[in-house]
Amino acid sequence: MERKSAAGIIRNKERSKKKFLDAVGRILKTKGYTALKINHIAATAGVDKKMIYTYFGGMEGLLDEYIRSQDYWSNVTADKIMPDPEDGGREIIEGMLQMQYDYIFSNKDAQKLLLWRLAESRKALRKMTDTQEANGEYIFKNIADPHFGEHAEDFRSVMAIMVAGLYYLNMYSSVNGDTFCGINLTTSEGRDQIKKAISFMTEVTYKNL
DSSP states (O other): OOOOOHHHHHHHHHHHHHHHHHHHHHHHHHTOGGGOOHHHHHHHHTSOTHHHHHHHSSHHHHHHHHHHHHOTGGGOOGGGOOOOTTTTTHHHHHHHHHHHHHHHHHOHHHHHHHHHHHHOOOHHHHHHHHHHHHHHHHHIIIIIHHHHGGGHHHHHHHHHHHHHHHHHHHHHHHHTOSEETTEETTSHHHHHHHHHHHHHHHHHHHHHO
16 A cells, blocks of 8 residues: 655645634634534544544644634734834834734634633633733833833723724624714724724824823
8 A cells, every 4th residue: 555645644634633723613603612522623623533632732732723823913923023113113003903903803713712712711712812912012012112111001001992992893893783983893984984093092192102
């Protein structure tokens, strides 16, 4: 019998891993996080559940990889950030906030992930939060803190409200309704209005702190 090539084995592994990750996403969207059981994931993926241990080291490893693939801030890494010392990082931060807003709106998996994190305490979800905080700390320490000096904590507080507010607006529009404060969050016009507000608030923050 002809042995499989190394490249073929790697391709099969990557296909199987993707099936597991896609299965987690499908279950989250259709049945919710309470249905994320190892047998259910394997059945949805159509792959032997033993492969979850082989490829991911177990259920937590699978969830870690799924969460990392879907979470916006977990993928904002140092090598993707090129600070401009002339503007104190304003352009970078404004751009990241606007990209976060678009990313969550267009990614139903990410929306479910955010709701899941609010509803359940779990190791993989805690790791997601820790990764976000670590990436955020890099941005603050290397870009914002040097610029704002004694007002660095004030800037962090403003960013906390903006990041959380953008998360909420996207989740609200996807679950409870399309209009918030008279703005239709599902239309391009309404979303452009929110983006203008992001620019305005970022500008005012940089000017006044």
